[in-house]
Amino acid sequence: MTRDAFPLFQSHLDLVQHYWERIIQKGDFVIDATCGNGKDTVRLAKLVVPKVGCLDIHKSRYPLIHSIDVQKDALESAQTYALSTLTTEQIQAIRWIQGSHAAFPEEIPPQSVKAIIYNLGYLPGGNKAITTQTESTLQSIEAALPLLKEGGIITLTSYPGHAEGALESKALLERLASLDPKRWNICHHRWINRTAAPELFLIQHQLRA
Numbered sequence: 001m002t003r004d005a006f007p008l009f010q011s012h013l014d015l016v017q018h019y020w021e022r023i024i025q026k027g028d029f030v031i032d033a034t035c036g037n038g039k040d041t042v043r044l045a046k047l048v049v050p051k052v053g054c055l056d057i058h059k060s061r062y063p064l065i066h067s068i069d070v071q072k073d074a075l076e077s078a079q080t081y082a083l084s085t086l087t088t089e090q091i092q093a094i095r096w097i098q099g100s101h102a103a104f105p106e107e108i109p110p111q112s113v114k115a116i117i118y119n120l121g122y123l124p125g126g127n128k129a130i131t132t133q134t135e136s137t138l139q140s141i142e143a144a145l146p147l148l149k150e151g152g153i154i155t156l157t158s159y160p161g162h163a164e165g166a167l168e169s170k171a172l173l174e175r176l177a178s179l180d181p182k183r184w185n186i187c188h189h190r191w192i193n194r195t196a197a198p199e200l201f202l203i204q205h206q207l208r209a
């Protein structure tokens with residue numbers, strides 16, 4: 001079925017990209033916590049550096065984008081993709097980090113980041129054994145929440161169709177449901193007429209009245 005068959009969106013990815021486009025603006029700080037092949041990092045780069053010359057590279061605090069993955073090969077393929085797709089300014093805005101998202105670089109100040117995105121699971125076409133793990137994903141969320149600025153978002157797409165993904169989705173649902181509703185506005189998007197379909201969690205840091 002083609003994308004045109006659906007009036008609003010087809011997949012959880014369409015939906016999450018729509019949220020990013022609504023919220024992320026030129027010059028925002030963002031984190032891609034699961035870089036993989038770099039598709040999402042490239043989308044983020046186009047949102048935070050939308051036009052050539054739109055940011056004063058000398059005045060802006062760089063990098064605008066931290067892109068993290070445990071796999072060296074994934075980061076290399078992401079960088080190749082970015083080089084073939086992005087402008088020099090957009091590429092310069094990205095810091096590539098090989099490591100686990102269980103912790104973020106200490107130099108990222110609290111309440112400074114507009115969006116932290118996760119596309120959980122394993123790299124499509126890659127080693128399925130290297131998948132995000134429930135424990136480190138939960139640790140990462142705890143580390144990510146204090147980094148979000150007011151009005152910022154965390155998005156997580158998760159895949160309960162494989163064993164670790166099912167555990168991860170369940171654990172996320174439980175943990176996120178327990179966060180303070182006065183600070184966090186959290187929703188869970190799930191296709192209810194498809195078996196073990198991908199899911200989307202959206203966390204919004206509320207604006208103080």
Ligand SMILES: C[S@@+](CC[C@H](N)C(=O)[O-])C[C@H]1O[C@@H](n2cnc3c(N)ncnc32)[C@H](O)[C@@H]1O
Pocket residue numbers: 033034035036037038039040041068069070071074099100101102119120121122123124130131132133136
């Ligand atoms: C579904 S893929 C991400 C796809 C990617 N966003 C893209 O646009 O191509 C999930 C990625 O998470 C990475 N990963 C697994 N555990 C991780 C961890 N603890 N920290 C950071 N990345 C991790 C995997 O290596 C894999 O590349």
